[in-house]
Amino acid sequence: MARVVPAVIRALDILELFLDRPEMSAREVIERLDLPRTTVHELLVTLVERSYLVAVPGQPVRYRLGMPVFQLGSAFAGRLDLVREAQSVARDVAAACDEAVHVAVLDGAEVVYLVKVDSTHPVRMVSGVGLRLPAHCTAVGKVLLAGLDRAGLNAALSHGPLTGMTPASITDPDRLRDHLDRVRAEGVAVDVGESDVAMRCVAAGIRDHSGAVVAAMSLSAPMIRWTPQSPAEWTGLVREGAATLSARMGFRAARR
Structure with a gap:
């Protein structure tokens, strides 16, 4: 039987945090999900690389949802x-x-x-x-x-x-x-x-x-x-x- 991939689950958990707020900081993600700082950093970098998250202009450690999320929703x-x-x-x-x-x-x-x-x-x-x-x-x-x-x-x-x-x-x-x-x-x-x-x-x-x-x-x-x-x-x-x-x-x- 195929197993779920923990890293994917955690990445989706991060994206779902934005359902009730437009922006979040890395610290807030860490606190909300109770995950190690290094893990959250790597996941955020990956999501930003794929444009699912984008850094807020002038606030590089705050993020908001990117265009691919809109495309999936559409x-x-x-x-x-x-x-x-x-x-x-x-x-x-x-x-x-x-x-x-x-x-x-x-x-x-x-x-x-x-x-x-x-x-x-x-x-x-x-x-x-x-x-x-x-x-x-x-x-x-x-x-x-x-x-x-x-x-x-x-x-x-x-x-x-x-x-x-x-x-x-x-x-x-x-x-x-x-x-x-x-x-x-x-x-x-x-x-x-x-x-x-x-x-x-x-x-x-x-x-x-x-x-x-x-x-x-x-x-x-x-x-x-x-x-x-x-x-x-x-x-x-x-x-x-x-x-x-x-x-x-x-x-x-x-x-x-």
């Missing part, structure tokens, strides 16, 4: 915009079919669900915002994996063996890569009992202004409610929903 704020817009679009898609709609992002080898709009049926999918699942077992995850370049996919699949959630889960890496080629070509992915034996899902990718797949939207329902018309109808709904959300994120599809 990136996170962009994700929050995704959540807000996704909730709106997901509600519209769910209203059109009265089934569960999710929006998720990729985090390593897992998907994290950011948005869920449930159906009104008494039998529904058990899930929730913040839930993590193996990406290769879900429709949203397969869309997101298919959106990675070769290096990104290799990294995502390097976290360990592909563990199945049901007998239908794809656990062979070569088979998964072939499957992702089809997902990439078709633009949608389907989960037929791969994460839950009683559920079926279809998902499509959400792109940002650069065209990168940054999230995925899925429509999920118990298999007992899938009819012969469902695949075409619900695939169309999730494609349209993902396209609408992509447009709100700044994506402009190429004209044919």
